Amino acid sequence: QCINLSHIVESSISKFQIHAKKKQQEMVYNKTDNDYKIIGDANRIEQVIKNIISNAVKYSNEGDSITINVYEESSYVVVMIEDTGMGIPNEDLTRIFDRFYRVDKARSRAMGGTGLGLAIAKEIMDCHGGHINVTSEVGVGTCFYLYFPYEA
Ligand code: ATP
Ligand code: MG
Secondary structure (H helix, E strand, O other): OEEEHHHHHHHHHHHHHHHHHHOOOEEEEEOOOOOOEEEOOHHHHHHHHHHHHHHHHHOOOOOOEEEEEEEEEOOEEEEEEEEOOOOOOHHHHOOOOOOOOOOOHHHHHHHOOOOOHHHHHHHHHHHOOOEEEEEEEOOOEEEEEEEEEOOO
């Protein structure tokens, strides 16, 4: 199925604007003229993007900001979701994609959720021939990259 990734990103963002606003967070989407069309399951891809955005809101503090960019890189279109939140310790970075893995058990329990979001995201990205990457620094922020196969 040919789907419009740019539209999915925009509608996902609009669903979280209110949550971000409640936490005084600024959510910035740098819109491009391009509409990126890819092959995939729109609902599953929306599920991935919404999980990453919800994490960014959930694991960032008041006044932090969330930036979303969509751009082309070699044979991929990349959705980048960056936050200036609490960050993830290096030793946890490889494990956050495991089922039920959560960095701070006590804190996470208080915040709700299951620890499945990123495991599901990784699986959905694999199914689409794509992948998911993360970079993070404690106290500085986190950046997730979603790579979707793309032909211009
Ligand atoms: P669920 O998504 O099932 O509601 P969850 O958000 O805890 O629960 P994941 O989305 O899989 O589960 O994330 C796993 C863990 O990775 C989180 O519990 C959190 O500790 C850490 N994490 C994910 N995204 C971020 C982020 N943007 N900043 C800091 N930590 C994060
Ligand atoms: Mg989550």
